[in-house]
Amino acid sequence: MRLKTFKFGIHPKDMKELSHDCKFEEMPTGEKVYIPLAQHLGTPASACVEVGDYVKVGTKIGEASSYVSCNVHSSVSGIVEGFVLRENAMGKRIRHVCIANDGKYEEDFLPPLENPTREELVARCKECGLAGMGGATFPTHVKLENKNPIKALIINGSECEPYITTDYRLMIDKSQEVLEGIRYLAKAIGAPEIWIGIEANKDDAIEEMLRVTAGDNSIKVFALKTKYPQGGEKQLIYALAHQKVPAGGLPSDLGFIVLNISTALAMYEACALGKPLFSRYMTVSGKGINRPANIWVRFGVPFVEIVDYLGYRDDVQKVISGGPMMGVSLHSFMPVVTKGSSALLLLIEEEIRAVDPTTCINCARCANVCPMGLMPMMTDALVLKNMIKEIKPYNPLSCIECGCCAYVCPAKRPLVQSQRLAKKLIRERKL
């Protein structure tokens, strides 16, 4: 089988061997959880519980405040102790609901759906607060409710970020549940076909998905070339359908919806078990952690409890929420697990690039690997000279911030940071 892929991109060391054999284990929950009301893209949810209320696992504690927003649910049972300001992974101080865990985990689930209609599925997805769990946390119900006719639902099993093995483990250990979730999603958007794209380095996952989908002609499993950023929405669609999502457009303009494996599993749990989204599977890895693991963890558990549970080395240099290419580096272990926490990485010196940037040597490596066809070196040079108007022809707004340019840069220039700065300045100045 010829592997499907996109143009350009890079081959980072995938480092998945650290955790790819670790079966999921349940992370014990501490005495208190801090559940942020803004866990997703869009407007934060508005709290719908009061201090002193008794909540159960799955009780709604935050109500979606607009269309692009998500419900938030309690992950433990216990008393709401109050609302506290804590830093999230992005370093922003936001409101968290603090709940004292009584350890009983009494459940407050919705009734399971039987033979649901399309509208029921979308309503359930909205009610359970599903958001894209790959990291961007875009509210899923918004994707499901689109008006364009859909040709195919694309399930992103590529997991191209190094280190992360969550989706890989899910495809192997929970293949049936994932498949059911995928079917629910396909029904909710009315997609006649389902395409599952998996990178070729996860051959057991490809085999397992082929096994469970055997006999179903509407589902196709594709092996993708192991290349970063294979899991980028636009790159994935190009690899599978050879169509380019127009700049500034959405995949649904071409008739595709892209969702990832974790989201499919959440959909299964929401529809078949009635479970709102209050927990997730995540990878804890990196050479700085004593025991890399794939864990099941409730939202609101501070990272410090996870790293204390698994143990970590003293010489950890960088802590990352998410993958090493697009994740956010943390200055402490205080942020909590949220819908978008696909991984927590503790990296030591030999794994990170911690050298000072030197002058650009104009080698064009960044432009040659950019999957979006940009010229990061030009944006970098111009933004540092504050020539924002001149950047426009270099299209920084098309940048997906995948980090390929900065990865290959021999001068180790922070090219992605420059792109972000350029985007921000262009938007601010309305150029």
Add this chain to the structure above:
Amino acid sequence: MSESKRFIVSSSPHVGSTLFTQRIMIHVCIALTFCMIAGTVLYGFYSLFLVLLAVLSAVGAEALYCVIRKKPLTIWDASAIVTGMIVGLNLPPTAPFYLPIVGSVFAIMLVKMLFGGLGKNFANPAATARVFLLLAWTTKMTAFINPLDYAGGNVSAGDFFSFRFIVDFANKANYVTGATPLAGIKADAIAGLGSTEVNLLDLLLGNVGGSIGEVCAIAIILGAIYLIVLKIIDWKIPAVYLTSCALFTLIFYKNGWNYILPNLLSGGILFGAVFMLTDYASSPNTRWGVIIYSAGAGLITMLIRRFGGMNEGVSFAILLMNLLVPLIDKACRPKPFGYKKPPKKKKGVEA
């Protein structure tokens, strides 16, 4: 719990390739070493002395510039070594000792550092230096000799190590001043002959007159393979340049196919294609730009070789195309993924 721990916080990505600027430069130096060794074997120890002198002056010039301008010392990125080596390898083996010094200082001070240092030079420093030396010391820069006569068994250690050229090289019988194959090719082409008398094996081994680094095609090809395998240089530049040279040979010469290999293997075409045309700062940063740039350099090289007043045109071609690079890059600016042409504006509306 350790709240006091300090972690590095930075923008993504958090991992990176292990290829650094310094490492790239060292790889290029290694590739150039093949040519340096070949040149030393062919023309004796004095050639090595010239190249090392060029390297020392280049590094010294950069250090001096940094000290004078009170800038951080930038010599550790090893780019001055590369420039120095290329300047040295571009000299004829008879060059007086001041030529590498003048050339390197010119390349580093005027072409590289004054325009902003590494990555900011508008043209290849070594090519500019060669052209400068060629115009300033034309006879000295074209005083080529035949290599040591190993086959005849007339090479003694004294011959190899003699610093003869400083004193007087014409007295030594073994070192006959020789014409480069290029002169022969040109004469044949002007005479309208359909073929030219060149021993291709001699060209491959470097058993001909020429600049120190240019003559041994095998050494250059080894260096090219080294750089291309390690992905230090873009293979497209030498490939397109050589193809373009071959193509224009075919067009410009009578029975052009007889001239293709003699042309490609003699003079500076191979050396220029691998080490000079591929200079990062002065080659285009766009995919199509690279192709136009290399093809254009091939055209100019062959125009000069066939119709120009000089036998060799590689450095002039490189220099001319270097100057066109900003224009080429602007014209070849890539369209972003998923780009759609904006609807055409109606005339008159814009104003």
